[in-house]
Amino acid sequence: MTEAVTQARRGFGAEHPIGVAVLGMGNVGTEVVRILREHSDDLRSRVGAPVVLRGVAVRRLDVDRGIPAELLTTDAEALVARDDVDLVVEVMGGIDPARKLILSALTGGKSVVTANKALLADYTGELAAAAEGSRADLYFEAAVAGAIPVVRPLIQSMSGDRVNRVVGIVNGTTNFILSAMDETGADYSATLAEATRLGYAEADPTADVEGYDAAAKAAILASLAFHTRVTAADVYREGISKITSEDLETADAVGCTVKLLAICERMPGNERLSLDGSPIDVPDGTARPTGKDRVSVRVYPALIPRRHPLSSVNGAFNAVVVEAENAGRLMFYGQGAGGAPTASAVMGDLVMAARNKFYGGRAPGESVYAELPIAPIGDIPTRYHVNLQVADRTGVLQAVSGKFAEHGVSISTVRQEGYDEGARLVVVTHHAPESALADTVAALAELDSVTSVTSVLRLEGTEE
């Protein structure tokens, strides 16, 4: 089929413009509209046809947005349905009405570019099926880590490799708060207040500080990395609102800082199956429950060593580390939020979607063939940093270490610090399953010599 034929069939030619509707004019939408208007020459050259803004759906018309009033509408559904709209950019956020609007667009054969992580984390399957049905494109680079290309590298560049792990700092608000706490020694609430004042935290910061935003992004990253469907509900999640200045202080004492990490991990299954497909017992007792790999996806604050590359990702920056069988360890770093950086990712997708309209290409569809089960958090071995307030008397260390041993949790280091009122013990463990650690902590709390278990934090990013 020649190019001319494709173009004729699809109705696009060098003089036939590609019409764009933008849904939402917040930080990102405003920048997308600006770039569409300011860079129309470059966009035309890169796409092969003019890219024309048909309209912007907004909630209120009585605000001066610096663009011609006839481009603005409150009727998003009608804008999406217009005959001269070929591409829809959804940057309004939230589940409804974004979901319905995207579905109408895709069903109508219109390609969609979205930055909506919350929607994608739960509805990618539905949206991808709609795109597949009408051979439209669904692009979403901007949904994870702002300007940093990580969605496209996972879908395309890593498509011939086997990804084993993705670890990222993917939420700018929490990273700003933790970086500031680390730097100033201030406590959580004061730092959150400062972040809000500076515009790094929203008025209701729950989605960020409790890890919901990072969990949605982790679900997206895990789905792409492991070719399996992971939704937000599959992600184990803890936020940063319980992190204290003492946590950062004790982390610092062991050469670490605290980061909110999104971790997507392949847990290798026992691939040695018998001929009838049942698992073969592994002699060393580390038998794995099924023949299939499992996937663990989790978001929590954790200590990481200061020599780890993610430890120096500060402020509102994001970074994602991808570990794959052949590629080894890759790291992607940049601005994870903000109007212009997120708009850069949206515009890259928009140019690709527009080129596909013009040249007859297509975005890669959803790839979830692996259908890997989710491993429960109780099964996940991590290292722990346990902070105890103890009575300063003989035998405390023995009693404490005995409880760890009793639950099969091996201790790496113990550090004791004397205080007037007693002593502090900081125990760092080797890898132990979450459930064993939880049992240990419960037992420690019942010891007479333990005043309190001040904090339990995971330790990530160590080789051992």
Next chain:
Amino acid sequence: MTEAVTQARRGFGAEHPIGVAVLGMGNVGTEVVRILREHSDDLRSRVGAPVVLRGVAVRRLDVDRGIPAELLTTDAEALVARDDVDLVVEVMGGIDPARKLILSALTGGKSVVTANKALLADYTGELAAAAEGSRADLYFEAAVAGAIPVVRPLIQSMSGDRVNRVVGIVNGTTNFILSAMDETGADYSATLAEATRLGYAEADPTADVEGYDAAAKAAILASLAFHTRVTAADVYREGISKITSEDLETADAVGCTVKLLAICERMPGNERLSLDGSPIDVPDGTARPTGKDRVSVRVYPALIPRRHPLSSVNGAFNAVVVEAENAGRLMFYGQGAGGAPTASAVMGDLVMAARNKFYGGRAPGESVYAELPIAPIGDIPTRYHVNLQVADRTGVLQAVSGKFAEHGVSISTVRQEGYDEGARLVVVTHHAPESALADTVAALAELDSVTSVTSVLRLEGTEE
């Protein structure tokens, strides 16, 4: 057009395999063949159809390569021409016969994945035209920075942004040598010998140590970043063979290390044109020569501050920093060479090309519409670190600084170190054009009080 129709037209269906020919079985080819054979199930699921290795072109048949003998052939041309070959992976390197083989493949409508930076640096135009003519794909992620996705992000993710700068450490051999010199204090020849012994440098290291390899990669990166054609001959190039242990020592004294950098830079033109298109004089005297942006592409060893993210990229690792108008600064980091990492990049391209065969998609073609002129190195302002051996007598500093002033080169700092036999002066300049600095150095060498100009190195990565 439905999917079934596309598949029927193209002759691919779920049961119709996609045949692959691999040209060359060195480090990369061996890994590509291994992955194709070991991961055929995953590849089939990701592509939508089986991916089958049809044959491997090698130079000699009398070596046991651990694969069935019937897959090996010395007749690359015949392998490429086979009816059951749909995709050609070129990992033999060199210009000929790689160029001819790739052209035959593309002309015959077969998609090509190549890692051949030397070929691409000079012949991308020709190869891209052949691909365009037959609607075949030309992919080359593996040509720059091994496993690190940087080609695809530049072509696709940044396609809606305006890239202003790309700076990378893109040659593993020279980075291994410079990192080792920095760490051990050893001199260049001893370190090169060690690198050769460890397999990090080839028997003839010229292409690496003299910067030819980095220059080819810089040409490719600049072409993609700026949508213009840049060939290896457009790249200003200096290697690392003249770097001494003293250079690393004096760099260290000013908080810097030395790296071989590939720098691709947009030099903004004077965009204020009069109505007839002629440039308008800019009052402050910094008039730019044309209305068009120009591009500077250069490879040389330079000092960079130890706090710069590229300074901690050590050993055989690579990293590329991309600065764009909206995305801000992005960094990509990982293994830049080696069989498995490079094969990971090849396999990602291979899966995409195979998917395109199956689903009827297409790789983005060459985008060189901007046609930006290359700025000569003499016009490029950089900072310099000038090391002088001087007589330890009154008036030396005055004489030296006078020569800088005379040629319009502004000094940032001067450091003097006394020695028995005289003194050493280390001058760090503000930004100055290459030509002004060259004139200054010539004038310095003629001063009675200057024993020798020990070294002149550029300083990059500072904000000023």
